[in-house]
Amino acid sequence: MxxxxxxxxxxxxxxxxxxxxxxxxxxxxxxxxxxxxxxxxxxxxxxxxxxxxxxxxxxxxxxxxxxxxxxxxxxxxxxxxxxxxxxxxxxxxxxxxxxxxxxxxxxxxxxxxxxxxxxxxxxxxxxxxxxxxxxxxxxxxxxxxxxxxxxxxxxxxxxxxxxxxxxxxxxxxxxxxxxxxxxxxxxxxxxxxxxxxxxxxxxxxxxxxxxxxxxxxxxxxxxxxxxxxxxxxxxxxxxxxxxxxxxxxxxxxxxxxxxxxxxxxxxxxxxxxxxxxxxxxxxxGDILLHRFSPTGFYSSAVRNPFLKELEARSGRQIAFSTEEAGDHRFALDVGVPRGKRYFVTRDDLNRARGWAGEGFTEALKTPDNTLIFVTPDKRDEIRRDQADCMGCLSHCQFSAWKDHGDHSTGRLADPRSFCIQKTLQDIAHGADPDANLMFAGHSAHxxxxxxxxxxxxxxxxxxxxxxxxxxx
Incomplete structure (x- = not known):
């Protein structure tokens, strides 16, 4: 050496x-x-x-x-x-x-x-x-x-x-x-x-x-x-x-x-x-290079239950249209908020019904004209975290905050992401590492x-x- x-x-x-x-x-x-x-x-x-x-x-x-x-x-x-x-x-x-x-x-x-x-x-x-x-x-x-x-x-x-x-x-x-x-x-x-x-x-x-x-x-x-x-x-x-x-x-x-x-x-x-x-x-292999961060950047963290839930959340995702168009001609009948109508393909309708049967009964819109399906508890957590945003990023995909101008990115808040300030504060101060984002390099093994x-x-x-x- x-x-x-x-x-x-x-x-x-x-x-x-x-x-x-x-x-x-x-x-x-x-x-x-x-x-x-x-x-x-x-x-x-x-x-x-x-x-x-x-x-x-x-x-x-x-x-x-x-x-x-x-x-x-x-x-x-x-x-x-x-x-x-x-x-x-x-x-x-x-x-x-x-x-x-x-x-x-x-x-x-x-x-x-x-x-x-x-x-x-x-x-x-x-x-x-x-x-x-x-x-x-x-x-x-x-x-x-x-x-x-x-x-x-x-x-x-x-x-x-x-x-x-x-x-x-x-x-x-x-x-x-x-x-x-x-x-x-x-x-x-x-x-x-x-x-x-x-x-x-x-x-x-x-x-x-x-x-x-x-x-x-x-x-x-x-x-x-x-x-x-x-x-x-x-x-x-x-x-x-x-x-x-x-x-x-x-x-x-x-x-x-x-x-x-x-x-x-x-x-x-x-x-x-x-x-x-x-x-x-x-x-x-326990470290995952992923793109769930509200910054929009890739990031690397331990693939623990916290990250696996985010992977599964995005996996329960279907495209929709607000009008009948092409293959999107089947009215979604699960997870739809009152007063809304979404049209999806036949296959996606069946997938959504299957997820609802597993307890993922709530459909949340993403900025990409898709819906993800989550449990009622997870929906409430996502909405609460978005409402509690304290502006920790210059631009946040999760809450649609930006730190200047009108304080809005102009895009729909993205429920496929998470409040990074909350989870990093929690894990650093004694909360369960399995339930929070655990950053680490790929040599951590x-x-x-x-x-x-x-x-x-x-x-x-x-x-x-x-x-x-x-x-x-």
Whole structure:
């Protein structure tokens, strides 16, 4: 195994090990502070992070406003206060190393989260001198470089293709080239959480990341960016020995590695013990690349009962017409709200009757002129969650919210999706992992076979970093 040498991130020489920032509250001050203290970049999630009361207990994010716009303002306030507290606590944990330049703290934001720019500005304004950089993906964050430069911090755009980086560079980043800390290449087939697959890429056919990263480096060189600016490989990274041919490779330039899944199973990881226990029993193939997220992006998560219900919900789906047309000439007689008439094909009528006989008696319209069939309880849950929307995304397919203008996407709310804020808050704070969205990278099954975790061993962050440096 080649030696793992420090690389330059902005003005700092650090270990090429970056903690993936996992919101909501799956990465916090304890994990990121410990990572920074170990010599790498710790990443505080600034996606609706927890604030604490005088006793150090997380403050529940409860919304009181009667309107979505009002609740959105509460959400932005929670997000700024929570991220500020997390950054300050993380800095205090690793202050000696951070002041000596032996580690760094980044914050992570999703560009498509509701009020992203306001949250980012608010956090950076109140954490001057504490934050090294901002890692940002989930969309095309054109304004990231301007915001980072104005606050004197580095920016780390998350991209999944050279094409995306070229667009960002030409439109905005070239104006603030000196503040680029690194470029994070997040493999859209292997990374956990939201993934950057384009319409031109087949979700069922993963591509080798090496040529894609080599192409990215080529675009960076064409743009005049030094090979000393690292590319951070994210997604599918478990053992560094499996990436040895990437290290000190002149074709790729400076390379670092981001770890999102492995830090979940550390003593400092804030996720509940019941979630940690689930990670150790996963098998290969248990992570599903799916498109149920209300963001509209693909995302990767454990295929637990929560995801299986979403799969089944979309499976109970038929097309309809409000008038007799072609094969759609049979009046639907199950699940139809009072005063409505839907026409379907004969086969779909029989399917709908069969689902109704199994208890899925309620038909809900989707934006695509289809109906899905759910139980009365699930219908009530969907409607309640849509009504309680607090605007956590810039555009939400599930609730049809957008965070600007008239606050409406102009499309019908989509019952095939779910409230992502609700489920991520719930799982992070002790709710049943089987009943909630459990993000994870596609290598998560390796917890069960990696000897490092045998006999139920859970390492500290320091022990994990030391292990990574051996190549394992």
């Amino acid at each position: 080649k030696a793992i040498n420090a690389v330059r991130f902005g003005t700092l020489e650090l270990l090429p090990l970056v903690e993936g920032g996992k919101g909501i509250s799956a990465t916090n001050h304890r994990s990121s502070g410990a990572w920074a203290a170990s010599g790498g970049i710790g990443t505080v999630s600034a996606v609706n992070a927890d604030s604490y009361d005088a006793d150090g207990q997380p403050i529940p994010q409860i919304y009181h406003a009667k309107t979505r716009a009002g609740r959105h303002e509460e959400l932005v306030a929670y997000a700024i206060e929570g991220a500020v507290q997390q950054v300050k606590r993380a800095f205090d944990m690793a202050s000696e190393e951070l002041r000596a330049g032996r580690g760094a703290l980044n914050i992570n934001v999703l560009w498509e989260m509701g009020g992203a720019q306001r949250v980012l500005e608010g956090v950076l304004e109140r954490t001057k001198g504490l934050v090294h950089g901002v890692t940002c993906g989930a969309g095309m964050p054109y304004r990231l470089s301007d915001i980072a430069a104005r606050h004197g911090v580095y920016y780390y755009p998350i991209i999944s293709s050279a094409r995306a980086f070229r667009a960002l560079w030409k439109r905005a980043y070239a104006r603030a080239a000196e503040w680029m800390g690194a470029v994070v290449y997040e493999d859209p087939w292997l990374a956990g959480g939201h993934n950057g697959l384009s319409n031109a890429e087949d979700p069922r056919v993963p591509q080798d990341p090496y040529p894609r990263v080599a192409e990215l480096r080529g675009v960076m060189r064409e743009s005049g960016i030094s090979d000393d600016v690292p590319i951070v490989m994210a997604g599918g990274v478990w053992y560094l020995r499996e990436w040895e041919h990437w290290i000190d490779n002149p074709e790729l330039g400076a390379i670092a590695f981001q770890f999102g899944t492995r830090p979940l199973l550390t003593r400092e990881s804030p996720i509940p013990d019941v979630w940690k226990a689930k990670l150790t029993h996963l098998e290969e 390796r917890f069960a076979t990696d000897p490092f975790y045998s006999n139920g061993f859970v390492p500290t962050v320091r022990q994990l970093v030391d292990r990574l440096l051996t190549g394992d």
